[in-house]
Amino acid sequence: MSGSTTGRGFRPAQRLIELANAVRADPRLPRDAMARLLADHGEHPDDLTEHGFSAADADELRAAVTRLTAVLTETDTDRAAHALNELLARCGARPRLSRHDGHPWHLHVDRGDDAGWADWFTAAGAHALAQLLSDNGRVAWGECAAPGCATLYLGTGPGTRRRYCSPACASRARVAAHRRRRRKEQGSTAG
Incomplete structure (x- = not known):
């Protein structure tokens, strides 16, 4: 259980978002699909073989992803901070440097190298979200506001708080709002 050292670096928050969206799309996401997502993140x-990441490990990890998803859908900064503190306490998170499997030194926030997949993922995901909240002073993630879309996203860029998962969803929502306003204006001028 480590972080990627490829060109994009270790990105536990992005890993969390991708797993959360996958589990939301398929609450019974198969072990193999979860293993592929974890492999994509280093x-x-x-x-990730069935011996190292068993069906029971996948079940526990799926439940951990669901617990973290509750934080990802929280819009109130204070409630999100308290929820993250509870998750970090529950998994016994403590920062430590680790080097294994050919990876350089990197930060872990779990019970130790023998922590289970669910504890490791909860600790890493909660720590990543706590860091984002601390860095931004507010919730820096969310659920897409576009009608019919419930995709989770990270919104860590400068400027106003992000509301949509993608420019396509933002554009569709703006066009739909524009059309509603025009219909309303046309209805009020026709009477």
Whole structure:
């Protein structure tokens, strides 16, 4: 259980978002699909075999993702901070540097190298969200506000708080709002 050291670096918040969206799309997301997502984020293939990442591990990880998703859909900064503190306390998170599987030194916030997948993921995900909240002074993630879309996203850029998962959803929402206003204006001028 490690972080990627490829060109994009270790991105536990992005890993969390991708797993959360996958589990929301398929609450029974198969072990193999979860393993592929973890591999995409730098987990060593040897750790993701059925022996290293069992069906029971996948079930526990799926439940951990669901608990973290509750924070990802929280819009109130204070409630999100308290929820993150509870998750960090529950998984016994404590910062430590770790180097394994050919990776350089990197930060872990779990019970130790023998922590289970769910504890490790909860600690890493909650720590990543806590860091984002601390850096931004507010919730820096959310659920897309576009009608019919419930995709979770990270909104860590400068400027106003992000509301949509993508420019396409933002554009569709703006066009729909424009059309509603025009219909309302046309209805009020026709009478």
